[in-house]
Amino acid sequence: MILILIVTPLGIDHLNLKHLEYYDEFFTCAYCAYCVNNNAACPTFLSVRHEIVTGRGKMITARNLAQGLLRKEEGLNALAEGLFQCTFCGACEQECVVDIPLMEVYTELKGLLQDRLPVETRKIFQNLSSKFNIYGMDQADRNFWNFDVEDIYERMVNKPEEVGYFIGCVASYMGRAAGAPVAILKLVSHANEKISIFSPTENCCGNPYLLGGCQEKAKELAKQNVAEIKKLGIKTLFVSCAGCYRVFSQEYPKLLGEELPFKVITHMEYILGLIKEEKLNLLSLTPIKVSYKDPCELGRHCGVYDIPRELIDSLPGVENLELPDNRENALCCGAGGLVKANYPNIAKDVSFKLIQQMEETGTELCLNACPSCQLNIDQFLQEQHSTILSIDISQLVHRLSQNYINSLAINQ
Ligand code: SF4
Ligand code: SF4
Numbered sequence: 001m002i003l004i005l006i007v008t009p010l011g012i013d014h015l016n017l018k019h020l021e022y023y024d025e026f027f028t029c030a031y032c033a034y035c036v037n038n039n040a041a042c043p044t045f046l047s048v049r050h051e052i053v054t055g056r057g058k059m060i061t062a063r064n065l066a067q068g069l070l071r072k073e074e075g076l077n078a079l080a081e082g083l084f085q086c087t088f089c090g091a092c093e094q095e096c097v098v099d100i101p102l103m104e105v106y107t108e109l110k111g112l113l114q115d116r117l118p119v120e121t122r123k124i125f126q127n128l129s130s131k132f133n134i135y136g137m138d139q140a141d142r143n144f145w146n147f148d149v150e151d152i153y154e155r156m157v158n159k160p161e162e163v164g165y166f167i168g169c170v171a172s173y174m175g176r177a178a179g180a181p182v183a184i185l186k187l188v189s190h191a192n193e194k195i196s197i198f199s200p201t202e203n204c205c206g207n208p209y210l211l212g213g214c215q216e217k218a219k220e221l222a223k224q225n226v227a228e229i230k231k232l233g234i235k236t237l238f239v240s241c242a243g244c245y246r247v248f249s250q251e252y253p254k255l256l257g258e259e260l261p262f263k264v265i266t267h268m269e270y271i272l273g274l275i276k277e278e279k280l281n282l283l284s285l286t287p288i289k290v291s292y293k294d295p296c297e298l299g300r301h302c303g304v305y306d307i308p309r310e311l312i313d314s315l316p317g318v319e320n321l322e323l324p325d326n327r328e329n330a331l332c333c334g335a336g337g338l339v340k341a342n343y344p345n346i347a348k349d350v351s352f353k354l355i356q357q358m359e360e361t362g363t364e365l366c367l368n369a370c371p372s373c374q375l376n377i378d379q380f381l382q383e384q385h386s387t388i389l390s391i392d393i394s395q396l397v398h399r400l401s402q403n404y405i406n407s408l409a410i411n412q
Contacts, residue, residue, distance in 0.1 A: 015065055015066070015068075015072045015075065015076075017062070017065065017066040017112075018066075020108055020109075021104075021108060022101070022104060022105045022108050023066065025059070025100045025101070025105050026059055026062045026063040026066055027063060028098050028100055029055075029056065029059035029060070029063070029098070029100060030097060030098055031056055031059075031060065032056075032097055033054075033056055034095045034096065034097050035054060035055030035056055035091075035092035035093075035095050035096055035102070036051070036054045036055070036056055036092075038095040039091070039094075039095060039325075039328075039329045041054075041055070041091035041092050041094075041095045042054045042055065042089075042091060042092055043087060043089060043091070043331065043332040043334065043350040043353075044085055044086055044087055044339070044346060044350065046349070046350070046353075047334075047345075047346045047349035047350055048085060048346065050081075052078050052079075052081050052082040053081070053082050053085050053086055054082075054092065055092030055093070055096065055100075055102050057082055058079065058082045058083065058086075058105075058106065058109070059100070059102075059105075061075060061078050061079050061082065062079065062105075062109060065079070076112065076113060076116065077116070079109055079112075079113065080113045080116040083106055083109055083110050083113065083213075084110075084113075084117070084118050084121065084337075084338070084339075084342060085339065085342075085343055085346060086106065086337050086339070087296070087332050087334060087335070087336040087337045087339045087346075087347075087350065088103065088106070088211060088296070088297075088336045088337035089296040089300065089332035089336055089337075090103060090296050090297075090299075090300035090301050091296075091300065091332070093300075094300050094328060103301070107210060107213055107215070108213075109213070110211075110212060110213020111213040111214070111215065112213075113213060114212075114213065114214065117212055118338070118342040118343075119342070120338065120341035120342045121208070121211075121212045121338050121341070121342060123136075124208045124212070124338065124341065125208070125209070125212060125214065125217070128204055128206075128208060128209065128217070128221070129217070132203040132204055132221070133169045133172070133173065133203070133204050134169045134170075134204055134208055135169065135173050137173055139200050139201070140200055141173070141200075142172045142173070142199045142200035142202060143157075143172070143199045143200045144172075144173070144178075145171075145172065145175075145178030145181060145182060146181075146182075146185075146199075148182055149182055149185045149186060149189075152185045152186065152188070152189045153185060153197070155194075156185070156188075156194075156195055156196055156197045157196075157197055157198075157199065158196065158197075158198060158201065158232065159194070159196045159232070160196065160232045160233045161194050161195055161196040161232065161233070161234065162233070162234065162235045162236065163193070163194075163195040163196070163234065163235070163236050163237075163238070163270070164195060164196045164197070164198070164229055164232065164234035164236070164237045164238070164262070165181075165184065165188075165195050165196070165197050165237075165238055165239075165240075165267070165270075166198065166202060166205070166225075166229075166237055166238070166239045166244055166248070167181050167197065167198075167199055167202060167240065167241075168202075168204075168205060168239065168240065168241035168243070168244045168371065169204050169205075170241060170371035170372055170375070171240060171241065171371045172199060172202070174371065174375060176374070176375060176378060177371035177374055177375055177392070179391060179392055179394075179395045180240045180267070180371065180374075180392035180394050180395065181197075181240065183392065183394040183395045183397070183398035184240060184267055184271075184394050184398075185197075186398055186401075186403065186404070187271060187274065187280060187394065187397060187398055187401060189403075190280060190281075190401055190402070190403040191274045191279035191280055192279065193274070193279065196232050196234060198228060198229070198232075201228065202225075202228075203221055203224055203225055203228075204221060205221065205222075205225065205241075205243065205244040205247045205248060206218035206219075206220075206221035206222055206225075206247060206251075207243040207244065207246070207247045207251075208338060209221065210247065210251060211336075211337050211338050212338065215255065218247075218251070218255060219255045219256070222247075222251075222252045222255045222256055223256065226252065226256065226260060226261070229262060230261050230262070234262050235262055235263065236262060236263045236264075236265060236270075237262050237263070237264050237265070238264075238265050238266060238267050238269070238270040239264065239265075239266065239267065240266070240267040240369070240371070240392065240394065241370055241371055241372075242295035242296070242297035242298040242301075242369060242370035242372075242373070243297050243336075243370065243372065245264065245266055245297065245298055245302060245304070246297040246298070246301045246302055248260070248264045249264045249302060250301070250302065266298065266304060266307065266308075266369060267369070267393075267394055268307050268308050268311045268369055268393060268394075269307050271311060271393075271394060271397055272307060272310060272311045272314065275311070275314050275397075276314075280397070280401055280402075281401065281402035281403075282315065282316055282397070282400045282401055282402070283316065283400055283401075283402060283405055284316035284317035284400075285317055285399070285400060285405075286317065287317045287318075287319065288317060288318055288319070288364055288365060289319045289321050289362055289363060289364045289365070290312065290318055290319065290320055290321065290363065290364065290365040290366070290367050290396070291320070291321050291322070291323050291357075291358050291361060291363040291365075291366055291367065292308050292309065292312060292320060292322075292326075292367045292369075292393070293323075293330070293333065293354070293366055293367065293368050293369075293370075293373055293377065294308075294326060294327060294330035295333075295368070295369055295370035295372075295373050296330070296332050296333075296336055297336065297370065298369055298370065299327065299328065299330055300328060300330075305327045305328075308367075308369060308393065311393065311397075312367065312393070315396065315397065315400055316400065317400070318396070318400075321361045321362065321363055322361075323354075323357045323358065323361060323363075324357055324360075324361070325357065331350075331353055331354040331357065332350055332354075333347075333350065333351050333354055333372075333373040333376045333377055334346060334347035334348065334349065334350025334351045334354075334376060335347050335351075335372045335373060335375075335376035336372065340372065340376055347376055348380055348383075351376060351377060351380045352380075354377070355377065355380055355381060355384065355386065355388075358388055359386065359388070363388050364387075364388060364389070365388070365389050365390075365391060365396065366381070366388055366389065366390040366391070367391065367392075367393045367396060368390060368391065368392050368393065369392070369393055371392070374390050374391065374392055375390075377390040378390035
């Protein structure tokens with residue numbers, strides 16, 4: 001008689017993870033630690049100094065959990081710690097020697113942790129389900145920023161046009177980040193172009209749901225947003241938020257199982273097009289030294305590196321100082337992955353090296369293409385009494401435009 005004994009290594013509450021799409025990847029990890037300390041990786045590890053936050057830490061934990069080498073509660077709690085303190089910067093995936101799609105793995109693992117979401121993530125989820133924006137503010141207030149451009153705004157809102165602009169929650173509600181939509185609307189008007197904006201009927205793109213591991217809810221928002229945009233006949237959609245860009249261009253087709261019926265570009269590509277077509281009259285003012293902060297969700301996640309540099313190079317009197325760590329190796333600002341909301345001290349620690357590089361290169365303006373980076377960097381620059389200003393790239397373009405210079409002359 002053959003006696004078959006099935007024993008889990010600890011003989012305890014074993015968690016079966018075999019149904020997960022990325023289960024095999026737990027066993028692919030070579031534990032080499034390239035994701036921990038090669039090039040830009042791992043910014044969060046530099047702050048918390050606990051390996052559970054790194055790619056390797058999470059993969060070892062997931063494997064041990066899958067093999068029953070960790071108690072279920074212990075393993076899930078460790079994974080929650082590692083996954084929710086991670087800024088989703090993508091550096092570990094870029095460095096991984098065996099090409100594990102770590103960002104996909106993290107998102108799937110977060111799906112197991114819906115009963116362990118950090119407090120602020122839970123609040124954001126509640127706000128999204130009741131008000132369709134991350135702050136829980138009234139949708140009617142989504143356009144509070146438009147007082148300076150009300151006439152332009154009225155000509156654009158919910159108009160059927162070929163080009164649309166999706167503003168996103170952060171720029172819509174967060175004071176200093178609203179400089180981007182204001183500048184963009186003024187530039188569009190200066191160029192005599194027609195575009196459509198959806199505020200105040202615009203909903204969150206759904207990125208926070210994905211960052212919290214809730215794909216089903218993100219899919220609902222994706223369906224609603226795509227239907228609204230399609231209704232207006234938009235052929236090209238531009239966005240001024242790195243998170244919105246990643247979600248629209250990469251996640252929506254996966255969530256919806258089909259290509260989008262419109263093209264998605266960044267606001268930088270749209271503005272660069274206006275400059276190339278000589279629709280904007282830009283003037284050289286006092287020479288200024290700028291650094292472009294590659295947002296993780298545009299750079300490593302989507303490979304957008306050249307367009308911002310081409311745009312900056314086309315601006316008269318503007319010198320682009322590349323930071324020592326740029327493009328694929330760009331430093332994370334610390335705000336991503338909902339870390340800013342839940343663990344502000346990690347966001348602060350992570351921003352330190354980036355700000356140091358800007359100071360050392362002689363940067364006068366930090367140019368952003370993501371409102372979350374812009375605000376996070378702005379806060380810590382101010383705390384350090386730095387003279388560097390953190391603005392959206394569109395704001396600089398507008399400051400160099402003929403109509404801005406004219407408005408100064410009128411007000412004098
Ligand atoms: S995404 Fe960034 S913060 Fe998260 S584990 Fe990878 S390198 Fe670290
Ligand atoms: S780089 Fe890839 S294989 Fe190496 S430890 Fe990190 S996740 Fe594992």
